[in-house]
Amino acid sequence: MNYQKSIAIFCVKESVHHIPDDWVALKDAQAAAYAACGYTRSTGRPSFVIAYGLGQALQSASAMLTSWGDKQQVVALNKIDRNDFSVIKNAYSAVTRGSFVIQERREISNVVNRIREIISQKSPIHVIVSNAVNLNEIVEEWLKADGVIAKAAQPVVSNDTIKKAAGILNSFKKPVIMLGTGAIKNCDPSTIASLAHKLGSPVLLTASATTMPHTILERYVQTFKSETLLIPSGNLVWVKAFASADGILALGSALSEVDWCGLKDIKISRARIIRVGLEEQNPEIGYQFISMDAECFSQKILQELSKMGVSGVDGNRKRKRMKKLEKACQTWKKRIIIEAKKCENLDYIEPRLAAYEIVRNAPDNTLFISEGGACGMWLWSYLWLRPIIFPVQHGTIGVPVPMTIGAMKGSPANIVWNIVGDGAFFYNARELQTLKNSGLSPVFFVFNDSSWSAIRLGQTFIFRGRYKGTDIQDTNYAGLANLYGCEGISVTKPAELTKAVQYAKTYSNKIPLVIDIKMRKDHLPYAGANFVLAELDGAIKSILLQSTLSFIISLIKGTMPKGTFKSLFQIGRN
Amino acid sequence: MKIPGINFHWGNGGELVAQRLYDLSIKIIISLPGSQVLPIWDGVSSRFDMQVVVPRSERNGAFMAEGYGQASGFPAVLMSTLGPGVANELIGVYSAKASETPVMCISPYHPPNKYSRLGEVFQGLDHPKFFYESCKENILIESNSAKELLESIDNTFATCLKNPCGPVRLDISFPILFQHGFHKVKKTAESIQPNVPPMLFIIKEDPSISSLLESIDFLNSKGEKRVLSPGIGQPGFGLPFALGVKLAYPKTPVVLTTTYELLMSHLDSFAVAQLYNLSIRVMGKDKTSDSIKQITNFFGMEYIKEPENKNDLERKLFERQDSLTVLLS
Numbered sequence: 097m098n099y100q101k102s103i104a105i106f107c108v109k110e111s112v113h114h115i116p117d118d119w120v121a122l123k124d125a126q127a128a129a130y131a132a133c134g135y136t137r138s139t140g141r142p143s144f145v146i147a148y149g150l151g152q153a154l155q156s157a158s159a160m161l162t163s164w165g166d167k168q169q170v171v172a173l174n175k176i177d178r179n180d181f182s183v184i185k186n187a188y189s190a191v192t193r194g195s196f197v198i199q200e201r202r203e204i205s206n207v208v209n210r211i212r213e214i215i216s217q218k219s220p221i222h223v224i225v226s227n228a229v230n231l232n233e234i235v236e237e238w239l240k241a242d243g244v245i246a247k248a249a250q251p252v253v254s255n256d257t258i259k260k261a262a263g264i265l266n267s268f269k270k271p272v273i274m275l276g277t278g279a280i281k282n283c284d285p286s287t288i289a290s291l292a293h294k295l296g297s298p299v300l301l302t303a304s305a306t307t308m309p310h311t312i313l314e315r316y317v318q319t320f321k322s323e324t325l326l327i328p329s330g331n332l333v334w335v336k337a338f339a340s341a342d343g344i345l346a347l348g349s350a351l352s353e354v355d356w357c358g359l360k361d362i363k364i365s366r367a368r369i370i371r372v373g374l375e376e377q378n379p380e381i382g383y384q385f386i387s388m389d390a391e392c393f394s395q396k397i398l399q400e401l402s403k404m405g406v407s408g409v410d411g412n413r414k415r416k417r418m419k420k421l422e423k424a425c426q427t428w429k430k431r432i433i434i435e436a437k438k439c440e441n442l443d444y445i446e447p448r449l450a451a452y453e454i455v456r457n458a459p460d461n462t463l464f465i466s467e468g469g470a471c472g473m474w475l476w477s478y479l480w481l482r483p484i485i486f487p488v489q490h491g492t493i494g495v496p497v498p499m500t501i502g503a504m505k506g507s508p509a510n511i512v513w514n515i516v517g518d519g520a521f522f523y524n525a526r527e528l529q530t531l532k533n534s535g536l537s538p539v540f541f542v543f544n545d546s547s548w549s550a551i552r553l554g555q556t557f558i559f560r561g562r563y564k565g566t567d568i569q570d571t572n573y574a575g576l577a578n579l580y581g582c583e584g585i586s587v588t589k590p591a592e593l594t595k596a597v598q599y600a601k602t603y604s605n606k607i608p609l610v611i612d613i614k615m616r617k618d619h620l621p622y623a624g625a626n627f628v629l630a631e632l633d634g635a636i637k638s639i640l641l642q643s644t645l646s647f648i649i650s651l652i653k654g655t656m657p658k659g660t661f662k663s664l665f666q667i668g669r670n
Numbered sequence: 671m672k673i674p675g676i677n678f679h680w681g682n683g684g685e686l687v688a689q690r691l692y693d694l695s696i697k698i699i700i701s702l703p704g705s706q707v708l709p710i711w712d713g714v715s716s717r718f719d720m721q722v723v724v725p726r727s728e729r730n731g732a733f734m735a736e737g738y739g740q741a742s743g744f745p746a747v748l749m750s751t752l753g754p755g756v757a758n759e760l761i762g763v764y765s766a767k768a769s770e771t772p773v774m775c776i777s778p779y780h781p782p783n784k785y786s787r788l789g790e791v792f793q794g795l796d797h798p799k800f801f802y803e804s805c806k807e808n809i810l811i812e813s814n815s816a817k818e819l820l821e822s823i824d825n826t827f828a829t830c831l832k833n834p835c836g837p838v839r840l841d842i843s844f845p846i847l848f849q850h851g852f853h854k855v856k857k858t859a860e861s862i863q864p865n866v867p868p869m870l871f872i873i874k875e876d877p878s879i880s881s882l883l884e885s886i887d888f889l890n891s892k893g894e895k896r897v898l899s900p901g902i903g904q905p906g907f908g909l910p911f912a913l914g915v916k917l918a919y920p921k922t923p924v925v926l927t928t929t930y931e932l933l934m935s936h937l938d939s940f941a942v943a944q945l946y947n948l949s950i951r952v953m954g955k956d957k958t959s960d961s962i963k964q965i966t967n968f969f970g971m972e973y974i975k976e977p978e979n980k981n982d983l984e985r986k987l988f989e990r991q992d993s994l995t996v997l998l999s
Contacts, residue, residue: 123935124906126729126758151904154761154804158729161757161795183803187760190800352790360783490793492754494727522726522938529934551703559708564715565724566703569945575968579937579961630792631705634781635848638682 129159134502165489268343278348296414494523684709704751732762737914753793769901806836875908
């Protein structure tokens with residue numbers, strides 16, 4: 097059994113007269129659900145979000161989608177009137193993987209036990225609670241077993257299957273191991289590292305796995321330092337390794353679109369895929385599925401490979417490939433820094449400089465949080481195996497402020513730095529007050545280019561620069577922070593940015609700090625192509641011609657700042 | 671090329687949608703940008719004189735649409751990108767259903783070949799399932815037939831206005847929106863006229879409405895006052911709702927009664943008002959309240975002390991007919 101101590105409970109302030117010490121109260125239910133998600137993402141432990149009444153339950157449902165997409169262990173407890181059961185049940189059926197109803201007190205124990213049994217495999221979970229049931233009793237029932245959750249049952253796989261799989265894996269000349277969230281939760285990093293070494297394969301973290309809880313990430317980074325190559329998602333090296341592979345071992349990965357899998361219009365990889373996991377998804381993509389826990393599978397394969405006398409990457413031509421990939425990683429990291437430094441003497445701030453300065457100056461125990469959109473893509477461009485909380489499967493925006501509340505609850509020893517966009521800043525800005533009242537001091541870097549940047553890129557490259565509706569009025573976010581009782585700084589030049597980041601590094605006031613970084617519109621992040629292609633998959637062939645024309649027009653008109661494409665070319669030539 | 675009652679149209683599906691909405695006399699599209707809705711946006715921007723209002727969250731956009739529809743009796747179009755964008759609309763759409771308000775909720779949707787693995791599809795969400803009981807009806811377009819698309823838009827319009835009115839969702843498989851083609855567009859839909867506005871709209875977010883406001887008698891030749899509220903029945907969305915009412919009738923005074931706490935939760939609505947030159951005045955009992963003055967100064971809004979007698983209040987409300995007055999209790 098996995099032993100999990102304690103849980104976190106998030107609710108809405110106005111609904112609870114006396115808020116227990118353990119509970120965290122926010123201003124609305126949607127924010128509470130995001131906070132629960134932030135807690136779970138930072139710790140890997142389950143969290144509860146409580147909604148009272150139909151309105152709160154509906155708001156919470158909107159946020160549960162993000163937890164559903166990334167399979168986070170969040171339990172939504174909705175205390176509602178019997179008349180509203182049906183509408184809530186329907187809404188939540190689309191955004192949760194397990195559903196229960198507690199109508200009477202005597203049902204509590206059974207339901208809580210069932211949640212414990214399934215939550216590691218089926219999350220998030222939804223529980224409708226009738227008005228006759230006391231929520232505190234549900235919490236107490238959970239805590240009776242100290243929040244223990246069950247590990248999933250292990251399917252039995254024949255030795256023959258293992259032998260065949262080992263043979264196939266050994267035959268690959270350019271293998272990759274794709275490590276997903278389903279595996280990182282349960283696998284020992286050293287097992288994965290040994291397997292990768294044996295196969296002569298780099299380990300590619302899926303986009304979701306790249307956002308694994310920091311405690312798990314630390315173990316992986318330590319283990320892979322000397323063993324073999326661990327490549328996070330969001331850079332060209334990952335894409336090249338994936339695209340050039342002739343065989344993919346997908347451990348605990350759902351092969352989702354953000355990992356370049358299952359796209360209808362574009363096929364990035366022609367590799368043969370062996371997918372290992374506990375749940376078979378629709379096999380449209382075409383892979384061999386082995387129903388097994390990734391850790392068990394890896395160990396059995398290692399044993400089999402040893403029996404076969406496979407020596408691994410040492411003395412093997414695969415070593416050349418691994419060295420090439422390692423060099424490519426170093427080159428990538430070096431080049432993006434060079435490109436950032438080119439902007440140091442400009443009289444305005446380029447987002448790549450901002451992302452670089454923020455990441456390199458962030459203290460070692462920093463937890464980064466970001467959101468879908470250009471700001472998040474810039475952060476991904478400059479992060480390399482550092483903890484990040486990011487809504488991968490849905491690219492949701494407006495989540496950082498409430499997720500910060502949850503993350504800081506779960507990881508109080510960590511510093512939290514957010515990179516947020518100006519477009520979505522207002523979504524949950526009201527929760528800055530919650531952070532301020534809690535005496536917490538996260539930092540928010542607002543990439544303020546007065547536009548919905550990511551969408552504007554679509555208008556540039558598909559609609560010939562017809563910018564309708566993607567301009568936002570110039571807003572002073574530092575001043576806005578002051579309205580919520582927080583500290584705010586505005587910066588417009590690189591020197592000011594450097595000073596502000598240094599200030600953030602040593603910041604210790606017990607209120608949030610908002611740094612408003614004013615930038616120009618129209619920039620092109622180095623990461624995010626996977627999200628763009630996934631977003632438009634199904635229509636890519638239709639827009640190919642018009643986007644080619646748009647691209648040429650944007651070059652002629654100079655819509656993008658000078659040097660954007662040159663910069664991309666520099667990064668791309670590996 | 672124009673034949674009476676029939677148009678020939680070259681363009682993509684998004685432009686076709688924009689054309690049809692124009693034919694239906696839709697004036698307002700409340701929409702947050704997303705890649706998949708861009709073809710419709712582009713269609714609206716390049717040809718027609720419809721206003722696209724961009725809220726700062728889909729949730730508040732949905733309440734704006736409800737306010738607009740409740741005040742005018744005519745639907746606004748609420749348009750969000752698929753997945754998380756549409757999910758944020760949920761409470762607002764349900765509110766419109768509860769208040770029997772016509773709203774056309776149009777959004778792009780996944781192509782049919784992705785339905786079986788929505789959990790692995792980027793921004794995947796089963797829209798019809800999610801909204802099953804939260805709207806009046808769900809309509810889904812999967813084929814790339816222009817005829818079917820146009821009929822569905824007409825159907826959505828007609829259904830949301832059919833008694834009892836309510837929000838109707840139209841999900842359009844998004845590749846259709848990007849596909850170009852030559853279409854014959856037969857104009858079959860008949861539009862309707864919006865309601866005649868009263869002299870004053872009052873939106874009650876805070877139940878303890880000012881007794882001074884209630885005592886104002888508009889029946890003596892000035893016309894009626896109409897009291898509206900979001901159907902969800904919980905406070906928190908009065909300001910975006912009121913903005914929607916204001917968008918429907920820019921020249922009719924609108925008063926929202928709310929609290930300082932709720933106001934602080936909706937500073938984004940001030941930003942939207944600023945962007946679209948909608949004037950907001952905050953009226954409170956204590957003129958020296960620093961925090962309220964900070965907010966109104968920040969957004970370039972006016973703060974005035976609530977008058978002590980009903981004649982002065984009435985005068986204040988009508989001296990700026992284009993204004994949305996926020997009355998703090």
